Amino acid sequence: MPPVTELETPCILIDIPQMQANIARMQAHCDQHGLDCRPHVKTHKVPEIAQMQMEAGAVGIACQKLSEAQVFIDEGFGNIQIPYNVVGPSKTARLADMALYNRVTVSADHVSVIAGLSDAAAANEIVLRVMVELATELERTGAPVSEVLQLAQKIDADDHLHFAGLLVYPSNPIIRPALQEALDALHRAGIGVDIVSGGGMDAALRVHEMPELTELRVGTYIFNDYGSVRRGLAALDECAMTALATVVSRPTSDRAILDSGSKTLSAINDKGVYGFILDYPDAILYNLNEEHAFVDLSRCDEKPVIGERVRIVPVQAGVVSNLHNQLFGVVGEAVEAIWTVAARGMVW
Numbered sequence: 001m002p003p004v005t006e007l008e009t010p011c012i013l014i015d016i017p018q019m020q021a022n023i024a025r026m027q028a029h030c031d032q033h034g035l036d037c038r039p040h041v042k043t044h045k046v047p048e049i050a051q052m053q054m055e056a057g058a059v060g061i062a063c064q065k066l067s068e069a070q071v072f073i074d075e076g077f078g079n080i081q082i083p084y085n086v087v088g089p090s091k092t093a094r095l096a097d098m099a100l101y102n103r104v105t106v107s108a109d110h111v112s113v114i115a116g117l118s119d120a121a122a123a124n125e126i127v128l129r130v131m132v133e134l135a136t137e138l139e140r141t142g143a144p145v146s147e148v149l150q151l152a153q154k155i156d157a158d159d160h161l162h163f164a165g166l167l168v169y170p171s172n173p174i175i176r177p178a179l180q181e182a183l184d185a186l187h188r189a190g191i192g193v194d195i196v197s198g199g200g201m202d203a204a205l206r207v208h209e210m211p212e213l214t215e216l217r218v219g220t221y222i223f224n225d226y227g228s229v230r231r232g233l234a235a236l237d238e239c240a241m242t243a244l245a246t247v248v249s250r251p252t253s254d255r256a257i258l259d260s261g262s263k264t265l266s267a268i269n270d271k272g273v274y275g276f277i278l279d280y281p282d283a284i285l286y287n288l289n290e291e292h293a294f295v296d297l298s299r300c301d302e303k304p305v306i307g308e309r310v311r312i313v314p315v316q317a318g319v320v321s322n323l324h325n326q327l328f329g330v331v332g333e334a335v336e337a338i339w340t341v342a343a344r345g346m347v348w
Contacts, residue, residue: 010244014240014329022223022240035207036216038197039217040219046341046343049339059215065082065348066348081105084107096128099121100126108131108132109141109143128160128162131163134178136168137174149191165193167195171203171210173206195215198215198216243311245310247307257292258293265314268319280304280310282299322345
């Protein structure tokens with residue numbers, strides 16, 4: 001394979017030893033706290049990388065959408081959780097097809113979602129595993145705690161559904177009283193709970209404050225990113241993903257333009273910062289157009305020249321993976337693997 005110096009830019013590099021260390025660290029963390037580790041593969045969308053996570057001890061994987069899950073099912077992954085409301089007859093039918101020969105678990109937060117899942121499962125004459133999602137401070141999806149028992153009872157009474165437990169995101173300690181209330185109501189009603197699934201990078205560091213959890217869904221840890229570093233969730237040297245970019249213009253002494261715009265790094269930023277340039281830590285990557293990255297060099301003693309290549313730690317790794325056809329696994333300056341981002345664009 002070509003060395004890193006011969007790769008065309010922009011491209012995405014994955015430091016293999018650092019990624020492997022991140023996998024081992026999170027698996028050990030889950031093991032220490034008696035939790036099943038369920039990596040969220042939307043961060044990388046690469047079956048070969050998910051296999052590394054499974055070999056390290058993961059119980060299964062989480063996928064965010066049906067098309068993403070199908071990619072991994074086709075590659076032999078059989079224990080898949082989809083923590084998302086699957087709505088509409090065509091999608092629920094595909095979900096039921098996936099569950100014919102695989103252990104597929106899905107979440108729901110409303111009786112109409114449950115009804116759709118039931119119809120699809122009945123059509124395939126299967127029993128589909130369904131978790132009730134509990135609302136959290138995120139105010140995204142999820143049922144209020146007052147409705148959890150009713151939803152669980154509806155699932156439990158359905159011949160074609162199995163109540164698999166509760167799901168929360170993020171599983172921060174602030175949600176613990178509501179979670180305890182829901183679990184107590186289920187216990188008093190005689191409804192068993194297989195799984196209490198939590199998730200989130202921040203929440204992963206506080207699982208010791210959430211003893212009710214039985215598994216952890218987490219994705220970003222495999223690469224880490226500059227957003228994680230800024231939130232104190234990872235160290236800079238624990239970031240395995242970098243974007244390799246080239247300086248294509250120096251319009252002024254204090255400004256550089258790179259070839260890594262929003263189609264490379266995404267438009268996501270952290271308080272106006274779009275990434276961290278490892279080679280020039282005092283530089284500020286302050287703006288992106290589709291094909292251009294704008295860098296403020298005014299604080300730099302040394303400054304890059306046109307044609308120079310730099311490495312950028314992106315703000316949000318999972319979005320970057322979805323922008324690229326390939327990820328290059330590297331050890332030092334040697335390219336050791338080229339992974340196809342097989343689930344790229346699988347967002348339905």
